[in-house]
Amino acid sequence: MQAFLDIFDIYLLEAVINGILLGGVLALLALGLNLIFGVIDVTWICYAELVMIGMYAMYFMVQYYGISYFIAAPFTILLVAILGALLHYLVIAPLLTAPPINQLLATGGVLFVLQSFATVAFGIDFRNLGIRLPVLAFGDMNFSYARLLSFVAALVGMVAVYLFMTRTFTGTAIRAISQDRQIMALMGVDTKRIYIITSALGGALAGLAACLLVLQYDVHPFVGLSFGPITFLICVLGGLGNFIGGFIAAFVFAEIISLGGLFSDLEWGYVLAFAFFIVMMFIRPAGLLARRR
Amino acid sequence: MLELRSVDAGYGSFQALFDVNLDVKAGEAVGVIGPNGAGKTTLMRVISGLIRPLRGSIRMERVDVVATPAHRIVSLGIAHVPENRRLFPRLSVDDNLKMGAFMKEARGKYAERLDIVFELFPRLKERRHQMAGTMSGGEQQMCAIGRALMSNPKLLLLDEPSAGLAPVVVQQVFQLVKRIRASGLTVLIVEQNVQQVLRVVDRAYLIEAGTIRSSGTSAEMLASDTVKEAYLGV
Numbered sequence: 001m002q003a004f005l006d007i008f009d010i011y012l013l014e015a016v017i018n019g020i021l022l023g024g025v026l027a028l029l030a031l032g033l034n035l036i037f038g039v040i041d042v043t044w045i046c047y048a049e050l051v052m053i054g055m056y057a058m059y060f061m062v063q064y065y066g067i068s069y070f071i072a073a074p075f076t077i078l079l080v081a082i083l084g085a086l087l088h089y090l091v092i093a094p095l096l097t098a099p100p101i102n103q104l105l106a107t108g109g110v111l112f113v114l115q116s117f118a119t120v121a122f123g124i125d126f127r128n129l130g131i132r133l134p135v136l137a138f139g140d141m142n143f144s145y146a147r148l149l150s151f152v153a154a155l156v157g158m159v160a161v162y163l164f165m166t167r168t169f170t171g172t173a174i175r176a177i178s179q180d181r182q183i184m185a186l187m188g189v190d191t192k193r194i195y196i197i198t199s200a201l202g203g204a205l206a207g208l209a210a211c212l213l214v215l216q217y218d219v220h221p222f223v224g225l226s227f228g229p230i231t232f233l234i235c236v237l238g239g240l241g242n243f244i245g246g247f248i249a250a251f252v253f254a255e256i257i258s259l260g261g262l263f264s265d266l267e268w269g270y271v272l273a274f275a276f277f278i279v280m281m282f283i284r285p286a287g288l289l290a291r292r293r
Numbered sequence: 294m295l296e297l298r299s300v301d302a303g304y305g306s307f308q309a310l311f312d313v314n315l316d317v318k319a320g321e322a323v324g325v326i327g328p329n330g331a332g333k334t335t336l337m338r339v340i341s342g343l344i345r346p347l348r349g350s351i352r353m354e355r356v357d358v359v360a361t362p363a364h365r366i367v368s369l370g371i372a373h374v375p376e377n378r379r380l381f382p383r384l385s386v387d388d389n390l391k392m393g394a395f396m397k398e399a400r401g402k403y404a405e406r407l408d409i410v411f412e413l414f415p416r417l418k419e420r421r422h423q424m425a426g427t428m429s430g431g432e433q434q435m436c437a438i439g440r441a442l443m444s445n446p447k448l449l450l451l452d453e454p455s456a457g458l459a460p461v462v463v464q465q466v467f468q469l470v471k472r473i474r475a476s477g478l479t480v481l482i483v484e485q486n487v488q489q490v491l492r493v494v495d496r497a498y499l500i501e502a503g504t505i506r507s508s509g510t511s512a513e514m515l516a517s518d519t520v521k522e523a524y525l526g527v
Contacts, residue, residue: 169400172384172391179381185363186341186373188396188444 011262014141019258020251021143024151025212027250029227030234031158031243032205038241039174039198042092042103046111048228050087050203053114054080054210055219056122062129069131077207084203085196093195111224118221126218133215150212157208158247161201174198178241230270233277239287249288253277294319294479295340295371295448300349302332302339308347309335311503317448322470322480324490324497324511326524332503333483334376337452340481341373342366353448368396370447374454378437382426386417386436389425393443402445410439413472431462438469449473451482455489467493487524491515 033047044050054076061072091110095103133145165171173189174197184191217223234253238245253273260269280288295317302310309332317323325333338344340351342363351358353369361369372393380389390410394403411418414435420428425436434454441449451470455463463486470493474480484490491497491511498508499520507519514520 169391169395172388173395176381176384176388176392179383180379182343183375183379185343186367186375187392187440188364188367188399189392190362190364 010140012259014143015258015262016255017141017143018147019255021147021151021254022258023251023254024154025209026227026230026234026254027247028154028157028205028212029209029231030238030246030250031161032202032209033231033235034238034241034243034246035161035174035198035205036202037235038243039178040088040092040096040195041178041241042096042100043107043232043240044087044202045104045107046087046114046224047202047206048224048231049111049114050080050083050206051210051213051227052118052219052221052224053083054207055214055217055223056118056127058211058214059127059129059219062131063127069129073208073211076211077204080207080210081200081204084206085200087203088196088199092199093192115221115224122221124221126220128218129214131215144216146215150215153208153212157205161205164201170194170197174201230273233274237277237280237288239289242287242289245287245289252288294321294354295481296350296352297340298350298352300339300351301347302335302344303347304335304344309503310339310346313349313500313503313505315498315505317479317481319447319479320477321496322474322482322494324494325481325483325500326485326487326490326497326514326520327500327506328523329485331500333500334452335503336500337373337375337450337481337483341371341450343373343375367444367446368398370445371450372441372444372446372448373450374437374441374452376452376456378433380425380433380436380440383424385422386425386428387421389436389440390417390443393440396444399444403443406443406445410442413442413469414439429462430458431465434458434462434466435469438473442473446478448479448481451480453483453485455484455486463489487520 029051033044036042036044057076057079058072061067061075062069087110091106092103095106133149136143136145136148165175173184173187173194177184177191177194181191213227217226230253234249235246237253238247238249256273256276257269260272297313297315300310300313301308313336325336327333335344339346340358342358342361346359353371356369358366358369381392390407391403394400394406399406416432417435417439420432425433428436438454454466454470458466467489470480470482474493482490482494491514494511496508496510497514499506499514507517509517
Protein backbone atom coordinates (compact mmCIF):
# COMPACT_ATOMS: atom_id res chain seq x y z
CA MET A 1 0.00 0.00 0.00
CA GLN A 2 2.76 2.41 0.99
CA ALA A 3 4.67 1.60 -2.17
CA PHE A 4 1.57 2.32 -4.22
CA LEU A 5 1.17 5.72 -2.59
CA ASP A 6 4.80 6.62 -3.22
CA ILE A 7 4.46 5.90 -6.91
CA PHE A 8 1.15 7.70 -7.00
CA ASP A 9 2.68 10.83 -5.48
CA ILE A 10 5.48 10.81 -8.01
CA TYR A 11 3.00 10.56 -10.84
CA LEU A 12 0.88 13.28 -9.28
CA LEU A 13 3.88 15.60 -8.98
CA GLU A 14 4.90 14.76 -12.54
CA ALA A 15 1.39 15.59 -13.75
CA VAL A 16 1.34 18.86 -11.81
CA ILE A 17 4.67 19.91 -13.30
CA ASN A 18 3.64 18.85 -16.80
CA GLY A 19 0.51 20.91 -16.28
CA ILE A 20 2.60 23.96 -15.48
CA LEU A 21 4.74 23.35 -18.58
CA LEU A 22 1.62 23.06 -20.75
CA GLY A 23 0.19 26.17 -19.08
CA GLY A 24 3.11 28.29 -20.27
CA VAL A 25 2.39 27.62 -23.94
CA LEU A 26 -1.37 28.00 -23.47
CA ALA A 27 -0.77 31.33 -21.68
CA LEU A 28 1.34 32.49 -24.63
CA LEU A 29 -1.46 31.60 -27.08
CA ALA A 30 -4.05 33.31 -24.87
CA LEU A 31 -1.91 36.45 -24.56
CA GLY A 32 -1.83 36.94 -28.33
CA LEU A 33 -5.59 36.57 -28.69
CA ASN A 34 -6.27 38.75 -25.63
CA LEU A 35 -3.98 41.45 -26.95
CA ILE A 36 -5.93 41.71 -30.19
CA PHE A 37 -9.27 41.63 -28.42
CA GLY A 38 -8.24 44.05 -25.68
CA VAL A 39 -6.76 46.64 -28.01
CA ILE A 40 -8.68 46.40 -31.29
CA ASP A 41 -11.90 44.92 -29.86
CA VAL A 42 -12.13 42.18 -32.48
CA THR A 43 -11.71 38.43 -32.08
CA TRP A 44 -9.40 36.66 -34.47
CA ILE A 45 -11.31 33.40 -34.92
CA CYS A 46 -8.49 32.30 -37.21
CA TYR A 47 -5.79 32.81 -34.56
CA ALA A 48 -4.87 29.11 -34.30
CA GLU A 49 -4.66 28.91 -38.10
CA LEU A 50 -1.94 31.57 -38.05
CA VAL A 51 -0.10 29.24 -35.67
CA MET A 52 -0.67 26.39 -38.15
CA ILE A 53 0.89 28.43 -40.99
CA GLY A 54 3.82 29.17 -38.70
CA MET A 55 4.24 25.46 -37.96
CA TYR A 56 4.35 24.70 -41.69
CA ALA A 57 6.92 27.46 -42.13
CA MET A 58 9.07 25.81 -39.47
CA TYR A 59 8.56 22.41 -41.03
CA PHE A 60 9.63 23.51 -44.50
CA MET A 61 12.58 25.58 -43.34
CA VAL A 62 13.94 22.94 -40.99
CA GLN A 63 12.98 19.68 -42.69
CA TYR A 64 12.94 20.66 -46.37
CA TYR A 65 15.64 23.31 -46.60
CA GLY A 66 17.73 22.05 -43.71
CA ILE A 67 17.91 25.38 -41.93
CA SER A 68 18.77 25.12 -38.25
CA TYR A 69 15.83 25.30 -35.87
CA PHE A 70 17.12 28.35 -34.02
CA ILE A 71 17.68 30.29 -37.26
CA ALA A 72 14.32 29.29 -38.69
CA ALA A 73 12.43 30.37 -35.54
CA PRO A 74 13.00 34.16 -35.86
CA PHE A 75 12.00 34.00 -39.54
CA THR A 76 8.80 32.18 -38.63
CA ILE A 77 7.99 34.73 -35.94
CA LEU A 78 8.58 37.53 -38.46
CA LEU A 79 6.49 35.79 -41.13
CA VAL A 80 3.47 35.30 -38.86
CA ALA A 81 3.85 38.87 -37.54
CA ILE A 82 3.55 40.09 -41.13
CA LEU A 83 0.54 37.80 -41.63
CA GLY A 84 -1.05 39.35 -38.52
CA ALA A 85 -0.48 42.86 -39.84
CA LEU A 86 -1.87 41.84 -43.26
CA LEU A 87 -4.91 40.25 -41.63
CA HIS A 88 -5.61 43.55 -39.90
CA TYR A 89 -4.96 45.67 -42.97
CA LEU A 90 -6.97 43.57 -45.41
CA VAL A 91 -9.78 42.09 -43.30
CA ILE A 92 -10.20 43.88 -39.96
CA ALA A 93 -9.54 47.53 -40.85
CA PRO A 94 -12.36 47.76 -43.43
CA LEU A 95 -14.72 46.20 -40.86
CA LEU A 96 -13.67 48.16 -37.77
CA THR A 97 -16.96 50.01 -37.51
CA ALA A 98 -19.05 47.06 -38.72
CA PRO A 99 -21.19 45.03 -36.29
CA PRO A 100 -19.14 42.44 -34.32
CA ILE A 101 -20.92 39.56 -36.06
CA ASN A 102 -19.50 40.69 -39.42
CA GLN A 103 -16.01 40.79 -37.96
CA LEU A 104 -16.48 37.27 -36.56
CA LEU A 105 -17.75 35.98 -39.88
CA ALA A 106 -14.87 37.61 -41.75
CA THR A 107 -12.13 36.17 -39.52
CA GLY A 108 -14.05 32.88 -39.48
CA GLY A 109 -13.85 32.99 -43.26
CA VAL A 110 -10.11 33.52 -43.06
CA LEU A 111 -9.94 30.37 -40.89
CA PHE A 112 -11.44 28.28 -43.70
CA VAL A 113 -9.32 30.02 -46.34
CA LEU A 114 -6.13 29.21 -44.41
CA GLN A 115 -7.21 25.61 -43.75
CA SER A 116 -8.12 25.07 -47.38
CA PHE A 117 -4.97 26.78 -48.57
CA ALA A 118 -2.87 24.49 -46.37
CA THR A 119 -4.75 21.44 -47.62
CA VAL A 120 -4.22 22.36 -51.27
CA ALA A 121 -0.64 23.51 -50.86
CA PHE A 122 0.71 21.00 -48.37
CA GLY A 123 -1.73 18.06 -48.49
CA ILE A 124 -3.34 16.39 -45.51
CA ASP A 125 -0.27 14.44 -44.42
CA PHE A 126 0.89 14.73 -40.84
CA ARG A 127 4.38 16.15 -40.88
CA ASN A 128 6.95 16.71 -38.18
CA LEU A 129 10.35 18.27 -37.79
CA GLY A 130 12.01 14.93 -37.27
CA ILE A 131 13.74 16.42 -34.28
CA ARG A 132 13.40 14.11 -31.34
CA LEU A 133 14.48 15.91 -28.23
CA PRO A 134 15.61 13.82 -25.28
CA VAL A 135 13.50 13.10 -22.25
CA LEU A 136 14.79 14.50 -19.04
CA ALA A 137 14.75 12.08 -16.12
CA PHE A 138 14.53 13.74 -12.76
CA GLY A 139 14.41 11.12 -10.02
CA ASP A 140 11.57 8.85 -11.04
CA MET A 141 9.89 11.57 -13.05
CA ASN A 142 10.22 12.09 -16.79
CA PHE A 143 9.88 15.44 -18.50
CA SER A 144 10.15 16.02 -22.18
CA TYR A 145 12.91 18.44 -23.06
CA ALA A 146 10.62 19.93 -25.74
CA ARG A 147 8.08 20.90 -23.09
CA LEU A 148 10.69 22.47 -20.83
CA LEU A 149 12.13 24.45 -23.72
CA SER A 150 8.63 25.56 -24.77
CA PHE A 151 7.78 26.64 -21.25
CA VAL A 152 10.94 28.72 -20.86
CA ALA A 153 10.59 30.27 -24.31
CA ALA A 154 6.91 31.07 -23.67
CA LEU A 155 7.81 32.78 -20.39
CA VAL A 156 10.59 34.77 -22.06
CA GLY A 157 8.11 35.80 -24.78
CA MET A 158 5.55 36.93 -22.24
CA VAL A 159 8.11 38.87 -20.20
CA ALA A 160 9.30 40.58 -23.38
CA VAL A 161 5.71 41.62 -24.18
CA TYR A 162 5.24 42.84 -20.60
CA LEU A 163 8.37 45.00 -20.81
CA PHE A 164 7.34 46.36 -24.20
CA MET A 165 3.87 47.23 -22.91
CA THR A 166 5.07 48.96 -19.75
CA ARG A 167 8.37 50.58 -20.75
CA THR A 168 7.85 52.00 -24.23
CA PHE A 169 5.73 54.86 -25.54
CA THR A 170 4.13 52.58 -28.11
CA GLY A 171 3.35 49.93 -25.49
CA THR A 172 1.76 52.54 -23.23
CA ALA A 173 -0.35 53.74 -26.16
CA ILE A 174 -1.45 50.13 -26.79
CA ARG A 175 -2.68 49.94 -23.19
CA ALA A 176 -4.29 53.37 -23.36
CA ILE A 177 -6.15 53.00 -26.64
CA SER A 178 -8.97 50.78 -25.38
CA GLN A 179 -9.68 53.20 -22.51
CA ASP A 180 -10.40 56.18 -24.76
CA ARG A 181 -10.13 55.70 -28.51
CA GLN A 182 -11.40 59.15 -29.52
CA ILE A 183 -8.81 61.29 -27.81
CA MET A 184 -5.76 59.32 -28.97
CA ALA A 185 -5.25 61.89 -31.75
CA LEU A 186 -4.83 64.61 -29.09
CA MET A 187 -1.84 62.63 -27.79
CA GLY A 188 -0.38 62.60 -31.30
CA VAL A 189 -1.18 58.90 -31.66
CA ASP A 190 -2.16 57.53 -35.05
CA THR A 191 -4.61 54.80 -33.99
CA LYS A 192 -4.33 53.03 -37.37
CA ARG A 193 -0.62 52.60 -36.81
CA ILE A 194 -1.10 51.31 -33.26
CA TYR A 195 -3.61 48.74 -34.57
CA ILE A 196 -1.13 47.51 -37.18
CA ILE A 197 1.65 47.25 -34.58
CA THR A 198 -0.66 45.39 -32.18
CA SER A 199 -1.72 42.99 -34.94
CA ALA A 200 1.91 42.33 -35.83
CA LEU A 201 2.67 41.71 -32.17
CA GLY A 202 -0.29 39.30 -31.89
CA GLY A 203 1.00 37.57 -35.02
CA ALA A 204 4.52 37.40 -33.58
CA LEU A 205 3.16 35.66 -30.48
CA ALA A 206 1.32 33.17 -32.72
CA GLY A 207 4.61 32.67 -34.59
CA LEU A 208 6.50 32.00 -31.36
CA ALA A 209 3.78 29.55 -30.28
CA ALA A 210 4.15 27.84 -33.68
CA CYS A 211 7.90 27.40 -33.15
CA LEU A 212 7.23 25.78 -29.77
CA LEU A 213 4.22 23.64 -30.71
CA VAL A 214 5.99 22.21 -33.74
CA LEU A 215 8.44 20.57 -31.34
CA GLN A 216 5.65 18.58 -29.72
CA TYR A 217 2.95 18.11 -32.36
CA ASP A 218 2.72 17.04 -35.97
CA VAL A 219 1.62 19.66 -38.48
CA HIS A 220 -1.47 19.17 -40.62
CA PRO A 221 -4.00 21.64 -42.06
CA PHE A 222 -6.43 21.10 -39.18
CA VAL A 223 -3.95 21.22 -36.34
CA GLY A 224 -5.40 24.58 -35.31
CA LEU A 225 -8.52 22.78 -34.12
CA SER A 226 -6.57 20.99 -31.41
CA PHE A 227 -5.57 24.17 -29.58
CA GLY A 228 -7.70 26.97 -31.10
CA PRO A 229 -10.88 26.20 -29.11
CA ILE A 230 -9.01 25.78 -25.84
CA THR A 231 -7.29 29.14 -26.37
CA PHE A 232 -10.68 30.80 -26.78
CA LEU A 233 -12.01 29.11 -23.65
CA ILE A 234 -8.98 30.32 -21.70
CA CYS A 235 -9.47 33.88 -22.88
CA VAL A 236 -13.18 33.82 -22.06
CA LEU A 237 -12.58 32.22 -18.67
CA GLY A 238 -9.94 34.82 -17.85
CA GLY A 239 -12.20 37.59 -19.12
CA LEU A 240 -11.70 38.54 -22.78
CA GLY A 241 -9.02 41.19 -23.05
CA ASN A 242 -7.81 40.65 -19.49
CA PHE A 243 -4.12 39.68 -19.74
CA ILE A 244 -3.67 38.56 -16.15
CA GLY A 245 -6.97 36.67 -16.13
CA GLY A 246 -5.91 34.86 -19.30
CA PHE A 247 -2.56 33.97 -17.76
CA ILE A 248 -4.18 32.45 -14.66
CA ALA A 249 -6.89 30.68 -16.66
CA ALA A 250 -4.23 29.09 -18.89
CA PHE A 251 -2.62 27.41 -15.90
CA VAL A 252 -5.99 26.40 -14.39
CA PHE A 253 -6.93 24.72 -17.68
CA ALA A 254 -3.52 23.12 -18.10
CA GLU A 255 -3.65 21.60 -14.62
CA ILE A 256 -7.17 20.26 -15.17
CA ILE A 257 -6.07 18.68 -18.46
CA SER A 258 -2.87 17.28 -16.99
CA LEU A 259 -4.34 15.99 -13.72
CA GLY A 260 -7.51 14.76 -15.43
CA GLY A 261 -5.27 12.88 -17.85
CA LEU A 262 -3.47 11.28 -14.91
CA PHE A 263 -6.60 9.63 -13.56
CA SER A 264 -7.77 8.52 -16.97
CA ASP A 265 -6.91 9.15 -20.60
CA LEU A 266 -5.68 12.53 -21.81
CA GLU A 267 -8.99 12.99 -23.65
CA TRP A 268 -10.79 12.87 -20.34
CA GLY A 269 -8.61 15.73 -19.18
CA TYR A 270 -10.05 17.82 -22.00
CA VAL A 271 -13.59 16.69 -21.17
CA LEU A 272 -13.05 17.79 -17.56
CA ALA A 273 -11.58 21.11 -18.67
CA PHE A 274 -14.54 21.88 -20.93
CA ALA A 275 -17.03 20.78 -18.24
CA PHE A 276 -15.24 23.08 -15.78
CA PHE A 277 -15.54 25.90 -18.30
CA ILE A 278 -19.28 25.40 -18.69
CA VAL A 279 -19.81 25.40 -14.92
CA MET A 280 -17.65 28.52 -14.53
CA MET A 281 -19.66 30.32 -17.19
CA PHE A 282 -22.73 29.93 -14.96
CA ILE A 283 -20.88 31.15 -11.88
CA ARG A 284 -18.74 33.91 -13.36
CA PRO A 285 -20.01 34.66 -16.87
CA ALA A 286 -17.66 37.63 -17.36
CA GLY A 287 -14.55 35.62 -16.46
CA LEU A 288 -12.42 34.86 -13.43
CA LEU A 289 -11.12 38.38 -12.97
CA ALA A 290 -14.11 40.27 -14.34
CA ARG A 291 -13.85 43.95 -13.65
CA ARG A 292 -16.61 44.93 -11.27
CA ARG A 293 -18.92 47.39 -12.93
CA MET B 294 -0.71 82.63 -33.55
CA LEU B 295 -4.07 80.96 -34.08
CA GLU B 296 -6.43 82.22 -36.72
CA LEU B 297 -9.94 80.96 -37.51
CA ARG B 298 -11.71 82.35 -40.57
CA SER B 299 -15.38 81.71 -41.47
CA VAL B 300 -15.39 78.32 -39.77
CA ASP B 301 -18.52 76.18 -39.99
CA ALA B 302 -18.54 72.90 -38.11
CA GLY B 303 -20.96 70.28 -36.85
CA TYR B 304 -21.81 66.65 -36.34
CA GLY B 305 -23.58 64.83 -39.15
CA SER B 306 -26.49 66.98 -40.25
CA PHE B 307 -26.32 69.12 -37.10
CA GLN B 308 -24.34 72.31 -37.51
CA ALA B 309 -22.86 73.67 -34.29
CA LEU B 310 -20.66 76.55 -35.49
CA PHE B 311 -21.57 79.24 -38.01
CA ASP B 312 -19.02 81.53 -39.65
CA VAL B 313 -16.68 81.75 -36.66
CA ASN B 314 -13.76 84.19 -36.83
CA LEU B 315 -11.35 84.10 -33.94
CA ASP B 316 -7.76 85.15 -33.29
CA VAL B 317 -5.31 84.30 -30.54
CA LYS B 318 -2.02 86.18 -30.49
CA ALA B 319 1.19 84.79 -29.03
CA GLY B 320 1.35 85.27 -25.28
CA GLU B 321 -2.33 86.09 -24.92
CA ALA B 322 -4.94 84.42 -22.76
CA VAL B 323 -8.28 84.40 -24.51
CA GLY B 324 -11.59 83.26 -23.08
CA VAL B 325 -14.64 81.91 -24.85
CA ILE B 326 -17.82 82.30 -22.86
CA GLY B 327 -21.39 81.41 -23.58
CA PRO B 328 -24.29 79.23 -22.49
CA ASN B 329 -24.51 75.46 -22.59
CA GLY B 330 -24.72 74.09 -26.10
CA ALA B 331 -23.50 77.32 -27.69
CA GLY B 332 -20.73 75.47 -29.52
CA LYS B 333 -17.82 76.19 -27.16
CA THR B 334 -16.66 72.59 -26.98
CA THR B 335 -17.16 72.16 -30.73
CA LEU B 336 -14.91 75.18 -31.23
CA MET B 337 -12.15 73.51 -29.20
CA ARG B 338 -12.61 70.20 -30.97
CA VAL B 339 -12.41 71.76 -34.41
CA ILE B 340 -9.14 73.53 -33.51
CA SER B 341 -7.46 70.36 -32.20
CA GLY B 342 -8.74 68.25 -35.10
CA LEU B 343 -11.11 65.95 -33.18
CA ILE B 344 -13.71 67.08 -35.69
CA ARG B 345 -13.07 68.70 -39.05
CA PRO B 346 -14.65 71.99 -40.19
CA LEU B 347 -17.27 71.92 -42.93
CA ARG B 348 -15.96 75.20 -44.28
CA GLY B 349 -13.42 77.89 -43.48
CA SER B 350 -9.78 77.94 -42.55
CA ILE B 351 -7.80 77.37 -39.37
CA ARG B 352 -4.16 78.38 -39.21
CA MET B 353 -1.62 77.87 -36.47
CA GLU B 354 1.46 80.04 -37.03
CA ARG B 355 0.47 80.15 -40.71
CA VAL B 356 0.31 76.36 -40.98
CA ASP B 357 -2.97 75.05 -42.36
CA VAL B 358 -4.48 73.03 -39.48
CA VAL B 359 -7.33 71.68 -41.61
CA ALA B 360 -4.86 70.02 -43.98
CA THR B 361 -2.86 68.48 -41.10
CA PRO B 362 -3.81 64.92 -40.06
CA ALA B 363 -5.52 64.94 -36.63
CA HIS B 364 -2.67 63.14 -34.87
CA ARG B 365 -0.10 65.62 -36.24
CA ILE B 366 -1.87 68.75 -34.97
CA VAL B 367 -0.35 68.39 -31.49
CA SER B 368 3.04 68.66 -33.20
CA LEU B 369 2.05 72.14 -34.40
CA GLY B 370 2.09 73.16 -30.73
CA ILE B 371 -1.61 72.82 -29.93
CA ALA B 372 -2.42 70.86 -26.77
CA HIS B 373 -6.07 70.28 -25.93
CA VAL B 374 -7.29 69.53 -22.40
CA PRO B 375 -10.68 68.08 -23.32
CA GLU B 376 -13.99 68.54 -21.57
CA ASN B 377 -14.37 66.10 -18.65
CA ARG B 378 -10.57 65.69 -18.60
CA ARG B 379 -10.66 62.37 -20.47
CA LEU B 380 -7.73 60.79 -18.63
CA PHE B 381 -6.94 57.11 -19.16
CA PRO B 382 -8.59 55.95 -15.91
CA ARG B 383 -6.82 52.59 -15.62
CA LEU B 384 -3.36 53.90 -16.39
CA SER B 385 -1.12 55.37 -13.69
CA VAL B 386 -0.50 59.11 -13.47
CA ASP B 387 2.99 58.45 -14.87
CA ASP B 388 1.60 56.59 -17.88
CA ASN B 389 -0.99 59.31 -18.52
CA LEU B 390 1.79 61.90 -18.57
CA LYS B 391 3.84 59.62 -20.80
CA MET B 392 0.99 59.58 -23.31
CA GLY B 393 1.15 63.38 -23.36
CA ALA B 394 4.75 63.11 -24.58
CA PHE B 395 3.97 60.43 -27.19
CA MET B 396 4.79 62.42 -30.30
CA LYS B 397 8.32 62.05 -31.61
CA GLU B 398 9.28 65.69 -30.99
CA ALA B 399 8.39 65.36 -27.29
CA ARG B 400 9.91 61.96 -26.47
CA GLY B 401 13.46 63.23 -26.31
CA LYS B 402 12.49 65.87 -23.78
CA TYR B 403 10.33 63.52 -21.72
CA ALA B 404 12.38 63.65 -18.49
CA GLU B 405 12.78 67.41 -18.75
CA ARG B 406 9.04 67.99 -19.26
CA LEU B 407 8.19 65.59 -16.45
CA ASP B 408 10.27 67.69 -14.05
CA ILE B 409 8.47 70.84 -15.15
CA VAL B 410 5.03 69.24 -14.72
CA PHE B 411 5.91 67.78 -11.32
CA GLU B 412 7.21 71.17 -10.23
CA LEU B 413 3.94 72.75 -11.27
CA PHE B 414 1.89 69.97 -9.67
CA PRO B 415 3.76 68.43 -6.73
CA ARG B 416 0.62 66.47 -5.95
CA LEU B 417 0.99 64.51 -9.18
CA LYS B 418 4.47 63.44 -8.18
CA GLU B 419 3.10 62.03 -4.92
CA ARG B 420 0.43 60.16 -6.86
CA ARG B 421 2.53 59.14 -9.84
CA HIS B 422 1.91 55.40 -9.45
CA GLN B 423 -1.79 55.73 -8.66
CA MET B 424 -4.44 54.88 -11.26
CA ALA B 425 -5.64 58.21 -12.68
CA GLY B 426 -9.31 57.21 -12.35
CA THR B 427 -9.03 56.82 -8.57
CA MET B 428 -7.95 60.41 -7.91
CA SER B 429 -10.17 63.32 -6.89
CA GLY B 430 -11.66 65.60 -9.54
CA GLY B 431 -9.15 68.36 -8.83
CA GLU B 432 -6.20 65.99 -9.03
CA GLN B 433 -7.54 64.57 -12.27
CA GLN B 434 -7.79 68.07 -13.71
CA MET B 435 -4.16 68.69 -12.72
CA CYS B 436 -3.20 65.42 -14.40
CA ALA B 437 -5.11 66.36 -17.56
CA ILE B 438 -3.40 69.76 -17.74
CA GLY B 439 -0.06 68.14 -16.91
CA ARG B 440 -0.57 65.62 -19.71
CA ALA B 441 -1.21 68.45 -22.18
CA LEU B 442 1.90 70.32 -20.98
CA MET B 443 4.06 67.22 -21.58
CA SER B 444 3.94 67.91 -25.32
CA ASN B 445 5.65 71.28 -24.75
CA PRO B 446 2.84 73.19 -26.47
CA LYS B 447 2.74 76.80 -27.62
CA LEU B 448 -1.04 77.03 -27.32
CA LEU B 449 -3.04 75.36 -24.56
CA LEU B 450 -6.74 74.76 -25.14
CA LEU B 451 -8.65 74.38 -21.89
CA ASP B 452 -12.22 73.16 -22.14
CA GLU B 453 -14.23 73.87 -18.97
CA PRO B 454 -11.38 73.19 -16.54
CA SER B 455 -13.61 74.12 -13.56
CA ALA B 456 -16.54 71.84 -14.47
CA GLY B 457 -17.62 69.45 -11.76
CA LEU B 458 -15.12 70.70 -9.19
CA ALA B 459 -15.75 71.97 -5.67
CA PRO B 460 -15.58 75.81 -5.32
CA VAL B 461 -12.26 75.71 -3.45
CA VAL B 462 -10.76 73.54 -6.18
CA VAL B 463 -12.15 75.86 -8.86
CA GLN B 464 -10.15 78.68 -7.24
CA GLN B 465 -7.03 76.51 -7.39
CA VAL B 466 -7.60 75.72 -11.05
CA PHE B 467 -7.87 79.40 -11.95
CA GLN B 468 -4.74 80.12 -9.93
CA LEU B 469 -3.05 77.47 -11.98
CA VAL B 470 -4.20 78.98 -15.25
CA LYS B 471 -2.62 82.24 -14.10
CA ARG B 472 0.67 80.48 -13.36
CA ILE B 473 0.64 78.72 -16.71
CA ARG B 474 0.03 82.08 -18.38
CA ALA B 475 2.87 83.64 -16.46
CA SER B 476 5.20 80.97 -17.84
CA GLY B 477 4.60 82.47 -21.28
CA LEU B 478 2.18 79.93 -22.67
CA THR B 479 -0.67 81.13 -24.87
CA VAL B 480 -4.04 79.98 -23.54
CA LEU B 481 -7.48 79.63 -25.08
CA ILE B 482 -9.99 78.78 -22.39
CA VAL B 483 -13.67 77.87 -22.61
CA GLU B 484 -15.69 78.43 -19.45
CA GLN B 485 -19.18 78.76 -18.12
CA ASN B 486 -17.73 80.33 -15.00
CA VAL B 487 -17.78 83.77 -16.63
CA GLN B 488 -16.87 85.98 -13.70
CA GLN B 489 -13.85 83.85 -12.82
CA VAL B 490 -12.55 83.41 -16.33
CA LEU B 491 -12.77 87.10 -17.18
CA ARG B 492 -10.36 87.76 -14.32
CA VAL B 493 -7.75 85.49 -15.83
CA VAL B 494 -7.90 86.30 -19.55
CA ASP B 495 -6.93 89.37 -21.57
CA ARG B 496 -9.75 89.15 -24.07
CA ALA B 497 -12.89 87.11 -24.51
CA TYR B 498 -15.39 86.07 -27.13
CA LEU B 499 -19.08 85.60 -26.36
CA ILE B 500 -20.54 82.74 -28.36
CA GLU B 501 -24.27 81.98 -28.62
CA ALA B 502 -26.00 79.40 -30.81
CA GLY B 503 -22.78 78.74 -32.68
CA THR B 504 -22.12 82.35 -33.60
CA ILE B 505 -19.68 84.86 -32.13
CA ARG B 506 -21.96 87.56 -30.68
CA SER B 507 -19.35 89.93 -29.35
CA SER B 508 -15.74 90.17 -28.29
CA GLY B 509 -13.51 92.55 -26.39
CA THR B 510 -11.06 92.93 -23.56
CA SER B 511 -11.98 91.45 -20.21
CA ALA B 512 -12.84 94.88 -18.87
CA GLU B 513 -15.08 95.60 -21.85
CA MET B 514 -16.81 92.25 -21.51
CA LEU B 515 -17.35 92.73 -17.78
CA ALA B 516 -18.86 96.13 -18.51
CA SER B 517 -21.01 94.98 -21.43
CA ASP B 518 -24.73 94.88 -20.79
CA THR B 519 -25.28 91.60 -22.66
CA VAL B 520 -22.70 89.81 -20.59
CA LYS B 521 -23.85 91.42 -17.38
CA GLU B 522 -27.48 90.47 -17.81
CA ALA B 523 -27.05 87.01 -19.19
CA TYR B 524 -24.01 85.67 -17.35
CA LEU B 525 -23.15 87.75 -14.34
CA GLY B 526 -26.66 88.07 -13.00
CA VAL B 527 -26.46 91.79 -12.32
